[in-house]
Amino acid sequence: MNFTRSLTSQTADSLNTSTATPSTQNLLDNAVHNTSIFSLKGLQNRLFARWFNRLVYPQIWEDPEVDIAALNLNAHSRIFTISSGGCNALNYLSVQPEHITVVDLNEAHIALIRLKLAALKHLPDFEAFFDFFGRANLPKNIDHYHAYLKPNLDSQTLAYWEGKERVWGKKRIEFFTDGFYNHGLLGQFIGLIHWTSRQLGYDISKVMQARTLAEQTRLFDEHVAPVFETRLIKFLSNRPVVLYSLGIPPAQFNEMVEQSNQQNQGMHLLLQTRARRLACQFDLKTNYFAWQAFNRQYDIEHLQAVPRYLQAPHFKAVSQGQSNVEVFHQSMTERLKAMPAQSLNAYLFLDAQDWMDAQQLTELWQEVNRTAQPNARVVFRTAGITSPLEENLPSALLSHWRTDTNINHEFTEQDRSGIYGGVHVYVHAQ
Structure with missing residues (x-):
């Protein structure tokens, strides 16, 4: 469940931008300013923000098969998603969508998806890619990094992977030589x-x-x-x-x-x-x-229990589509504000709305309404069973959106991670 993948404010840092990156801690601090520091909730939120200023999710925990079906993804999809471990955006490339916009508050998650995109473009073949992100525990991965990836990373991503979690520890890129998913x-x-x-x-x-x-x-x-x-x-x-x-x-x-x-x-x-x-x-x-x-690993023998982007039949589509992904170190609301009207038809908010207050939800959905095309879909998850939208949003903001509790229950039951109380689908009515 992913606090670090959402919420309010600050400047963008896209894949092709040279401007200074806002710090993760600043973004996280701004995200928890909806509660007083003198309240128990405010103290808990700030402690949580400090705790999450690091790599959190080496793998995303929302089922992409559910997302692809619920969002009705296809070649005409223009997708907006939170990054987390970056798996979801790469999984969506298997259906060859028109474009994917990715945001995240956490610079570690941004560095991870940028590393994956560079690997899709520059590693020599599927085997090398699977060794790096599927097995993720081979000494030769560091050789592939130096030969193919390091020369092709932007300065911020390079600085992250060449850096260390602790002064006495190994470089972060070396996580891929001893079991990345254990980190x-x-x-x-x-x-x-x-x-x-x-x-x-x-x-x-x-x-x-x-x-x-x-x-x-x-x-x-x-x-x-x-x-x-x-x-x-x-x-x-x-x-x-x-x-x-x-x-x-x-x-x-x-x-x-x-x-x-x-x-x-x-x-x-x-x-x-x-x-x-x-x-x-x-x-x-x-x-x-x-x-x-x-x-504590993927199925590296039969290659069945692996996400789509690590499956050989999908690799061509995924690798060819990497140029259609834009990545921003930014909140959902601020990125949506910078996007044209009616420019999106699929939104994946993970579980980020769970802890947004009514004002933050309202600001977010004002931009969803502005950027949504007819028949656009929004999918998100909740820790509890019920959606927070009807209780917290002005009715006018939801007047053009429809949801079906029976369908939502079916998708919740289909989600293989099993950790969420609810999967919710909202469809924009023309």
């Missing part, structure tokens, strides 16, 4: 979950031994579900700061608390239910989200 805030947190589970006497990776859906359920009940019933996990599940590493900001945490209260269950059981959906509802052969959560 980043979420990757490290998943590793901590595995370690903690082992200390409690369980091994959650054993769910990956399943060969059928029935076996997935049995192994989950034996090796994963009991972890959520331990005193330690019950305690940690009710501490919002612990869940920051899962990308759950304070407002989303409160939504989940409300949902768990409505269902008369503890937070640990709500988290257990979502983990069960991830592990048991979909065939492990193709669910790369489960592979990353429980096996």
Whole structure:
């Protein structure tokens, strides 16, 4: 869940721009100014912003198959999306859209998608690309970086990957030689979950031994579900700061608390239910989200449980389309303000609206209305079940948009990551 991928203000830094980049911390600080620093919520928001000033998502956790279907993406699509790990934009290139505009508040996510775009253009073939971003743990990746990528990166992206997280640590680009998906805030947190589970006497990776859906359920009940019933996990599940590493900001945490209260269950059981959906509802052969959560890597043997952009049949379309992607270190609202009227027909907001207040949502949707073409679609996710729009937006802003709760429920059930309470689709009526 992705606080860092949204919200308010500052200047643009596009892929082809030479102007100074606004700092991630400034963008994040501005994003949390909707709450007083003297309130508990304000303090939590600012702590969350500080916590997220780094690489958070080595991989995105929204299912692109759901997005592609819900947004009805095709060759005529003009897409606006938050970057996060950059996987979504590259996955959308498989349908050869007309254009993709990408924004993110976090410079680490910007550097990651720019590295991926450079790799699509300059690495010699699909095998080299898959080694770099699919296996992401080979010593030869650093040789490919120096030979093909480093000479073709802009100065800001180069500075990020040549830099270090800690003075005594390795360069960030070396993450691709020892398991990139184990890095980043979420990757490290998943590793901590595995370690903690082992200390409690369980091994959650054993769910990956399943060969059928029935076996997935049995192994989950034996090796994963009991972890959520331990005193330690019950305690940690009710501490919002612990869940920051899962990308759950304070407002989303409160939504989940409300949902768990409505269902008369503890937070640990709500988290257990979502983990069960991830592990048991979909065939492990193709669910790369489960592979990353429980096996900490993609399916590098059969190449089935991998995202579209890492699948050989899609590679030609993805690599040819990279020039149709523009990247901006900027908020959604500010980038939309700079775009022409009726210039977009597909918007992917991830879960960024969850913690925006009514004023921020109103400013965002004023620009959505201005930039939307007839029949445009907006897709987003929420930590809870319900959409925040009807409660927080002036009715006039939604008067031309339609949503269907039954269809939304179907897409929620289809999302293989299983971690969200709701997937919502809004369609612009002519």
